Amino acid sequence: MSKVILITGASSGMGKETAKTLIQKGHTVYTVARRIEQMEDLKSLGGHPIQMDVTNNGDIQHVVDTIIKEQGKIDVLWNNAGYGLYGSVEDIPLDDARKQMEVNVFGMAAMTQKVAPFMRKAKSGTIINTSSMGGKMYFPMGAWYHASKHAVEGLSDCLRLELKPFGINVVVLEPGFIATEFGSVLLEQFDKLPKESAYRNMMDKIAEGTKKAAQGNGSSKPSVISDAVVKIIHSKKPKTRYRVGKFAKPMVWMRTYLGDRLFDNIVMSQM
Template sequence: MKKVILITGASSGMGKETAVKLIHEGHIVYTVARRIDQMQDLKSLGGHPLQMDVTREEDIQYVVDTIISKEGRIDVLWNNAGYGLYGSVEDVSLTEARKEMEVNVFGMAAMTQKVVPFMRKAKSGLIINTSSMGGKMYFPMGAWYHASKHAVEGLSDCLRLELKQFNIKVAVLEPGFIATEFGSVLLHNFSKISPQSAYTGMMDKIIHGTKRAGQGNGSSKPSVIADTVSKIVSSTNPKTRYRVGKFARPMVWMRTYLGDRLFDKIVMSQM
């Protein structure tokens, strides 16, 4: 069945790869991101790219109004926009931390608030929220990123219970290491921190590990996310969570069953 799908954060990586797949499957796909120039190829494939910043309510309202006026409905909302902010709690400014939360958490919530009324009216809908394996565990230097993804997990659970009465499904996507721009953003964040930071030794090891993960078999291809989202979209009864990609399952398993102290030792052994 052809569905009207709205994807945020679709200018690259997982969002863009998935948009291509869903378009090829015959769905009506609207993609939004700040960098609209990077989505023009989706337009040539039959997609509908729109420029939007998830931190601007007027942008969100325009996008939702545009889709409703043209299609009359939104069947699937994939809240995929987000980024990683890395650095120690001591070093990262609260201005940067608030921006992280604004994009990763409040942007997702704002999109959801604008779309849900139409799904309620239709008594049908699917919301997919991109969390991360980082929403279930943690690494040093990632406090604000992990905090944002832990918030996505909690928000999604509450949302699922609230919307069940309206036949709206909520699924959480928990990717592991995926070959996207995430690593380059992480390295850029580190470059803004003073070289006199007390945490340079730890940062150097994380930088080395990030570069290594970006080579060879250190990350999964975005296509594993595209295949998973396609599966969620076509399911009549999707699971509440989908853990997919390099290291996602084993890392979350260790965090769940080994306890804090042992998991801490495992993580720090890599430092």
């Protein structure tokens, strides 16, 4: 059965690849991102790209109003927009940290607030929130990113209980290492931080590991995410969490069962 699907953060990576798959499967797919020029190929495939910034309430309202006017409903909202802010807590300007939270957490919440009333009225719908394996564990230099994804986890759990009486599913997607722009963004951020930073040695080691992962077999293809999203959308009763991609399951398992100090030692052994 064809569904009306709204995907944020669809100009590249997981969002874009999944949008292509869903369009091919006959769904009506609206894709939003700031870089609309990078979604022109989705339009040629039959998608509906719209320029939108998840931190702009007017943009969000315009997108939701447009979809409701054209389709009368939104069956699936995939809150996928987000990015990783990397650097030490000491070095990262708090304005940058606030922006991280604004995009990764409050942008997701704003989208949900605009779409949920229509799902409640229909007494059905699915909301997928992109977290990360980083929402359950941690690496040094990623404090604000991990904080945002831990927040996504907690918000999603509460939302799931709130919307359950209205027949709406809330699903958390927890990707591991996926071959996207994520690594290159991390490296660019490190380059912007003070060269004399006390944490430069640690940053250099993380950067080196990131480059090796990108060059070798350190990441899963975005298709593992599209497979998971298709499974969620087609399921009448999806699981509450889908942990997919390189290292996602083993890393979260170690974090859950090995305790803080042992996990700390494992992480720092890679530094």
